[in-house]
Amino acid sequence: MALDFEKGGGLLPAIIQDDTTGKVLMLGYMNAESLEKTKETGKVTFYSRSKNRLWTKGETSNNFLIVRSILEDCDNDTLLIKADPQGPTCHTGSDTCFDEINKGGISFLDHLMATIEDRRDNPSDESYTASLFKKGVNKVAQKVGEEAVEVVIEAKDDNDELFLNESADLLFHLMVLLAHKGYKLEDVVKVLEGRHK
Numbered sequence: 001m002a003l004d005f006e007k008g009g010g011l012l013p014a015i016i017q018d019d020t021t022g023k024v025l026m027l028g029y030m031n032a033e034s035l036e037k038t039k040e041t042g043k044v045t046f047y048s049r050s051k052n053r054l055w056t057k058g059e060t061s062n063n064f065l066i067v068r069s070i071l072e073d074c075d076n077d078t079l080l081i082k083a084d085p086q087g088p089t090c091h092t093g094s095d096t097c098f099d100e101i102n103k104g105g106i107s108f109l110d111h112l113m114a115t116i117e118d119r120r121d122n123p124s125d126e127s128y129t130a131s132l133f134k135k136g137v138n139k140v141a142q143k144v145g146e147e148a149v150e151v152v153i154e155a156k157d158d159n160d161e162l163f164l165n166e167s168a169d170l171l172f173h174l175m176v177l178l179a180h181k182g183y184k185l186e187d188v189v190k191v192l193e194g195r196h197k
Contacts, residue, residue, distance in 0.1 A: 004077045005032055011047060012079055016057075016089070018102055019068040019082040020111045025089040026097040028057070030079060035070075042067050044083055063087030109185055112172070116179045132176050140180050144173045 005012060011029040018025055028046035030038070034054050037045040041056070044065035048055035058064035065083040072079060085102070088095055095102035116129055123130035132140050147170040154163040175185055 002076065003032075003035075003072060003079075004075070007077045011049075012077060014044075014046065014079040014081055016044060016065055017080060017082050019084055021102055021107045023096060023100060023102045024098065025065070025083070025085060025095075025102065026057075035079070038067060038081070039070070044081055057089075058086060061087065061091075063089065065089070109171075109175075113175055113179070113185050116175055120179050129176060132173075133180060137177070137180050140173065140177045144170065144177050147173050 003012060008029075010031050012031075012035075014028050014030045016025045016028065017023065028044070029049060030045075031047040034045045034047045037054060037056070043056050043058065044067060045054055045056040047053075056064070064086045065081075066086060068082045068084060070079060070081050085095075089102075090097045090099070092099075094100075119127050119129035120133050123133065132143065147166065150166040151163070151170050154166045157163070178185060178188070
């Protein structure tokens with residue numbers, strides 16, 4: 001179905017969400033022309049009601065919103081645009097127009113898991129992750145074991161940077177193993193939630 005621009009007098013509300021963290025960054029309005037420009041340039045462009053013209057977010061600040069996906073709601077009268085912010089979104093300097101801090105944190109793991117699954121489903125010769133899948137489950141499981149041993153060794157020393165790097169390697173390779181077995185990190189979280197009750 002076509003978008004219903006007429007319902008809002010030629011404008012649709014466009015919710016902008018950080019593609020990685022899931023935080024809502026701002027709300028703007030788009031007409032058909034600004035939506036087309038957004039699709040063409042890959043940068044979120046609104047119709048500014050105060051300036052009565054197209055306005056690309058970041059045109060003066062360079063804090064662009066790089067488009068990752070555009071979704072329509074069930075009534076075809078609202079857009080959800082997932083984007084990668086290139087700096088603070090709000091003109092006040094805040095991360096979001098709702099004065100929230102936009103940190104990657106744990107939600108970045110969902111983004112990383114999707115990337116790992118993409119490397120599994122669309123392998124390329126240049127990808128380290130794809131090369132792990134190609135070697136098979138035994139090699140991936142072995143790599144998890146090796147990384148776990150390295151975490152234990154670094155935990156006994158006082159080099160926090162090495163400890164955190166080895167911990168990141170362990171988590172990454174565990175996520176690759178989960179994907180190889182057809183699971184997601186959220187499946188492990190469900191087990192932990194079940195134990196917590």
